[in-house]
Amino acid sequence: MSFNPNSSFLFILAAVVIAFVVAQSVFFLVRAYRHGIVIGMERAQLKKTILSTAVFTIAPAISILLGILTLSKFLGIPLPWIRLSVVGAITYELPAATSTATALGLSLADTITDPKAYTAIAWVMTLGIIPGMIMIPLFLKKIQGGIMKIKNKDSKWGDLFMTSLFLGMISAFLGMVFTDVRNGLAGWIPIFVLLFSALIMGICGVLIKVCKMKWLETYALSISMILAMIFAVIITPLIG
Amino acid sequence: MNTTYNDKSHFYGRIWILTALLMLLSVPVAICLYYGAWPEGTAVLKGLLGVAPIFWTVAVIEVFTYGPMLGTGGSYLAFVTGNITNIKAPAALNAMENAQVKPGSEEGEVISTLAIATSSIVTTLVIAVGVLLLSALTPVLNSPTLKPAFDNILPALFGGLAVVYISKNWKLSLTPLIFMIVLFLMVPSLAGSVGVLVPVGALISLAAARIMYKKNWI
Incomplete structure (x- = not known):
């Protein structure tokens, strides 16, 4: 059978995988919503969470689309679509494809035509991201048990423990922004963008607290992110 | 917790996760069999x-x-559904912060699940619509004018998220923040390994x- 990385068969495969992911998400969404009502949470609060997250997700989701676009030149659309809809992230999929292509002596610039090379890449992409899916069912309950033990023993330290985890993650990403500062002013662009986003978030915070614009809470992070991205578009040609 | x-x-x-x-795993099997x-x-x-x-190590650490x-x-x-660091974790944190619920509490569990589920659905839909319209969208997505916006999506996201957390917990933030900034300034090539550094x-x-807790500073 002649091989085409954009064949209908591969698109059907992608559609099945994507339908599964949506079904799982809907299942957990409905369960959590119903449980929220059962434990006395306000419907308005639950709806606000859904709306706010939906708006916030759009811009990062478009950046994932960019990842699919990058990979599609080499692998067609369906495989990157599957891989970036389930477990994957462009930070893994691109190196996985590159590593296998290099081992096979292929260039990422041309569309793949050899089905054996294509399936080799599909296997590497798949096998590389499996450990998390095996470990979560094995260890999540135990990890949570450990956290509960810490909390029951000393609830203040339990809260500090969780906050410290978050701050550790945030610090790693904030530190990463400083990577290119040695490359002159252009290397400072991510830092300016970060500070601008923080400034907008700060302004939103003032508007919410001082001006009682409570509705803004729902969109504050999305607004900061989008305005900071627009800011990047404006300052990059000026600086770079 | 209930x-x-x-x-x-x-x-x-x-x-769900085992299915x-x-x-x-059946995706590459199906492709191999079909072709x-x-x-x-x-x-x-x-x-x-x-x-x-590197990625198996990151996966273990991420869990x-x-x-x-x-x-x-x-x-x-x-x-x-993946994309944890760039979408799911920030979405869950922001949602719990807005709802003023603590992670690990029953309310925190509800809000975090709602945020991650919503975010997964929206991401999947945006990607699906994007793929369907890819030929029309390609020139826009590839436009050099918009490139800086997507190149800077992580600083744009984490700037807003960080200011809330750091302003509330500035004493706790100082050590990891200074450590990470110094580390990335000294070894810029680590940017590709940020997953390990989390x-x-x-x-x-x-x-x-x-x-700080033992010394009663916080």
Whole structure:
């Protein structure tokens, strides 16, 4: 059978995988919503969470689309679509494809035509991201048990423990922004963008607290992110 | 925490994640069978050798770092739908912060799961619509004018998220933040390994918090 990385068969495969992911998400969404009502949470609060997250997700989701676009030149659309809809992230999929292509002596610039090379890449992409899916069912309950033990023993330290985890993650990403500062002013662009986003978030915070614009809470992070991205578009040609 | 709800979440979560695992593995199997093209074992091995050592390590670390942050339902979902650091974790944190609920509490579990589920659905829909309209969208997505916006999406996201957390916990933030900034300034090539550095940051942050807590500074 002649091989085409954009064949209908591969698109059907992608559609099945994507339908599964949506079904799982809907299942957990409905369960959590119903449980929220059962434990006395306000419907308005639950709806606000859904709306706010939906708006916030759009811009990062478009950046994932960019990842699919990058990979599609080499692998067609369906495989990157599957891989970036389930477990994957462009930070893994691109190196996985590159590593296998290099081992096979292929260039990422041309569309793949050899089905054996294509399936080799599909296997590497798949096998590389499996450990998390095996470990979560094995260890999540135990990890949570450990956290509960810490909390029951000393609830203040339990809260500090969780906050410290978050701050550790945030610090790693904030530190990463400083990577290119040695490359002159252009290397400072991510830092300016970060500070601008923080400034907008700060302004939103003032508007919410001082001006009682409570509705803004729902969109504050999305607004900061989008305005900071627009800011990047404006300052990059000026600086770079 | 209501053990019944949480236990059921583990039960359903395990079924979903293991089914997802089987489905994921059946994708390359189906492609191989359909095209009658099984790859050379050495090609797969060579490709895996290039990425697996680092990515398997990151996966193990992610389970222990993000598991407690995202809660039960959130973890089972996020580890299937992916893009945890750039979408799911920030979405869950922001939602819990806005709802003023604590991670690990019953309300925190509900809000985190709602955020991660919504985010997964919206991401999947945006990508699906984007793929359908790809030929029309390609010139826009590839436009050099918009490139800086997407190049800077992480600073744009984490700037807003960080200011809330750091302003509320500035004493706790100082040590991991200074450590990470100095580290990336000294070894810029680490930017590609930020996944590994998340738990390093978490450990440093935890150690500093423990010392400050014992000394009654916080």
